[in-house]
Amino acid sequence: xxxxxxxxxxxxxxVGNVILEPGNASQYRTGDWKTLKPVLxxxxxxxxxxxxxxxxxxxxxxxEEGYFVxxxxxxxxxxxxAKECPTGAITMVLEEEEK
Amino acid sequence: xxxxxxxxxxxxxxxxxxxxxxxxxxxxxxxxxxxxVEHLSELVANGELDAEFFCVESxxxxxxxxxxxxxxxxxxxxxTSSQGLVLMSEITYITSGLRLPVLMxxxxxxxxxxxxxxxxxxxxxxxxxxxxxxFFVENGQEVYDHVFVSYRLAEDREVLFPVIINMDGFxxxxxxxxxxxxxxxxIDQFLPPYQPLHQLHPDHPITMGAFALPSIFAEAKxxxxxxxxxxxxxxxxxxxxxxEMTGRYYNPIETYQAEDADTxxxxxxxxxETASVAVDKMREGGRSAGLVKIRLWRPFPxxxxxxxxxxxxxxxxxxxxxxxxxxxxxxxxxxxxLYGETKKPSIYNFVAGISGRDVTPSDFIKMVDKAEIxxxxxxxEGFETYGVRE
Numbered sequence: 001x002x003x004x005x006x007x008x009x010x011x012x013x014x015v016g017n018v019i020l021e022p023g024n025a026s027q028y029r030t031g032d033w034k035t036l037k038p039v040l041x042x043x044x045x046x047x048x049x050x051x052x053x054x055x056x057x058x059x060x061x062x063x064e065e066g067y068f069v070x071x072x073x074x075x076x077x078x079x080x081x082a083k084e085c086p087t088g089a090i091t092m093v094l095e096e097e098e099k
Numbered sequence: 100x101x102x103x104x105x106x107x108x109x110x111x112x113x114x115x116x117x118x119x120x121x122x123x124x125x126x127x128x129x130x131x132x133x134x135x136v137e138h139l140s141e142l143v144a145n146g147e148l149d150a151e152f153f154c155v156e157s158x159x160x161x162x163x164x165x166x167x168x169x170x171x172x173x174x175x176x177x178x179t180s181s182q183g184l185v186l187m188s189e190i191t192y193i194t195s196g197l198r199l200p201v202l203m204x205x206x207x208x209x210x211x212x213x214x215x216x217x218x219x220x221x222x223x224x225x226x227x228x229x230x231x232x233x234f235f236v237e238n239g240q241e242v243y244d245h246v247f248v249s250y251r252l253a254e255d256r257e258v259l260f261p262v263i264i265n266m267d268g269f270x271x272x273x274x275x276x277x278x279x280x281x282x283x284x285x286i287d288q289f290l291p292p293y294q295p296l297h298q299l300h301p302d303h304p305i306t307m308g309a310f311a312l313p314s315i316f317a318e319a320k321x322x323x324x325x326x327x328x329x330x331x332x333x334x335x336x337x338x339x340x341x342x343e344m345t346g347r348y349y350n351p352i353e354t355y356q357a358e359d360a361d362t363x364x365x366x367x368x369x370x371x372e373t374a375s376v377a378v379d380k381m382r383e384g385g386r387s388a389g390l391v392k393i394r395l396w397r398p399f400p401x402x403x404x405x406x407x408x409x410x411x412x413x414x415x416x417x418x419x420x421x422x423x424x425x426x427x428x429x430x431x432x433x434x435x436x437l438y439g440e441t442k443k444p445s446i447y448n449f450v451a452g453i454s455g456r457d458v459t460p461s462d463f464i465k466m467v468d469k470a471e472i473x474x475x476x477x478x479x480e481g482f483e484t485y486g487v488r489e
Contacts, residue, residue, distance in 0.1 A: 005311075010318040010325070015259055016198035017319050018297045019306035 030057065034077025036092040038070050044089035051081035051090060101279045101345070108239035108271045109134035111278040112178075112204055115246035117148045118286050119202075122173035125153035125164035129183040130216045131268035132206040136178050158183040162190040162201070169199035170307055172298040174250065177201065180268055181208035184222045188229070194261045195230030196323065197307055200253030200293070201261040202246065203231075207368070207419075208268040209454045217455025218268040220368065220420040223396075224428045230323060232262045232330060233397040235367040239276035242266045244347060247281070247290055252337045254293045258330045265396070267369040269455060281345060289344055328398050351400035352407045353392040356382060360389030362467055363408055363444070365416040367393045367429060370458065374417070377463035388467060393429065401436050408437070411444045415470040417463070417485075418450045426450075426482040445474045451485040462486065 014020060038051075045067055052060040052068045059074040060081065070081065082090040106114075113135045116124070124143070126136040142148040153164045158179050165175040179187055184205060194201050207223055209215040223233070232252065236242050242264060249262040266272060297305060311319050335351065342348035355375045357363055364374045371392040381388035391407045391414075393400075408414055418427025425431060430448035437443045447470035452458040466485055473481070 004314075006314040008315055008318060010321040013315075013319055013322050015296055015326075016196070016307065017309065017311065017322075018197075019309050020297070022304040022306070 029073055030076050031071075031073045034072075034075060035095060036077045036079060037072060037075060037095050038077075038079070038081050038090045039093045040067065040069065041089045041091070042067060044087045046087055046089075048086060050084050050086060054080050054084045056080060101281045101285075103277055103279045105275050105277050106239075107134065107273065107275050108242055108266070108278075109206075109273065110138050111239050111243045111276075111280075112246065112266070112272075113138035113142065114280070115243045116176050116202075117142050118281070118283060119176075119246055119250050119290060120174065120287075120292075121148075121150050121176045123151045123153065123165065123168035123175045124177070125155055125161045125168070125175070126178050127155055127158045127161045127183060129158070129180050129208075131208055131218070131272045132178045132180045132183070132204070134272065135204060135206070139176075158187040159190060162187045162194065162203075165201045166190060166194050166197065166199055169194075169201050170197065170299045172293065172295040172300075174254075174293045175201050176203075178204045178206070180206045181210055181216075181222045185210060185225060188226050191226050191229040191231065191261075193308065195327075196319075198259040198323070198326070199261060200250070200259055202249050202253060202264070203261065204242070204246075204264045204266060206268040206272045207265055215454040216268075218270050218419075219453040219455065220265070220418070220428075221453070223263070223265050224420045224422065227397070227428065230260070230327060231397065232258075232260050232327070232334065233265060233395075234263070235265045235394060235396055236271070237369055237371045237392070237394075239271060239274070239278050240347070241349075242271065243278050243280070244341065244345070244349075247286060248337055248341050248349070250293075251290050251340075252330070252334055255333055255337070256294075256296050258326075258333050259296065260327060260330060265368060270369045279345075285344055289341065331395075331398050331400065334395060349394060350403070351393075351395035352403040353394055354407050355390040355392070357389035357391055357407060358410070359387065361387040361412045362389070362471065363411045363414050364388070364390045364463060364467065365393065365408070365414050365429065365433060366390065367396065368419065370417055370419065370452070373458060373460055374463050377460040377467075380460060381464060381467065386467075399432055399436070404433070404436050405440065408433075408444060409440060409442070413445045413447065413470065413474050415467050416446060416448045417452075417458075417466065418448060419452050421450050421453070421484075430482065446481055447474055447478070448482045449485040450483075453484075456486070458485075
């Protein structure tokens, strides 16, 4: 998608509204749905990857230092990672508190 | 001239589907559509037609199979009636929204309750707004011809809409009529293989049927609506090309003795042939009567309808279905079409022949008589069910 949906006119849409560009859902910012975001306490993290496995949006990835971190562009703030983390290393925090 | 043979209209319809060289047929049996798909399954089973015949567990699945197959670029066919169409209805909107050129023959039958297997247009009217191109035909020849017209039209890249051919159940589907068959070579010339604009293929992944947020839904529907309305000149062009090949020319609105008539009957489907006999009788008796037949129901041909009717003093609109709580659906459309005109005919609406009750030429004459009296009296409601015992 080259521009947001709200800017498309009816004349620009493909016949049958077919999406011709495969995988363009990756450009869709689902991260702005959330109110709570996961915050990792690295001291408690045992690098088990349970957060990565359970994340329904595949928002987690392994960083260079070996920690699993959530990509906040996609993370919807569901909190499953925090619930499943065996050491309680993930806390869900109101986004605005971070400012 | 093609070969003229006497055959059951359902068999003629199935033979046309075979001659159209379809790739996929998916249907579930329901009276009175059954003979069409039974014959097609025989043609596939005995090797006369190289197509996949999907036996499914419901009409919802039948049309879903057609949608999936059409999305891969297959020429697809389905056929249903009444309750079957109602079960299918969810997918009818999806087919047109995805702009897939599926063809459906709808052998029109009453929707229950009370349960009835006989003919009327209540099934067709239940999906009136589903976004398909919708024809109503009068006889077996027209069913046969419209299979080829419909595929060529549906698959045209400037059209890309599914098409329904409405044929009256039993009244057409189960009678034997003379049908002029077209040679295969001519058909192959008229109807080249389907070349899809977009198709599902693992080498070129695309998404069909994606979600649309409110921010883009209205744009998507506007595009679909403009495309459906714009198909009208293509429909006319396709009929013209078909006429040049066969000598049988079709129009969105057909008229009979209508030009100078004071009173016009307005019909859809097989009513047209019976009503034309009534018109002849009225003309013999010196009455100024004529007939207007709506062949193209969607997109509705507003201009052609106005041209055919604005010279008359009164229209007697015969519906074969009821829009519960309002009037006949054809009458609603006709009234809307003429509303903006300053000089327009008076309109009287009958619902007649529901659940297959016979409507004979003398019934049409009686309806004209009654309408003339009621219009004279200034009956504002202008609507009644014909022939109901009090």
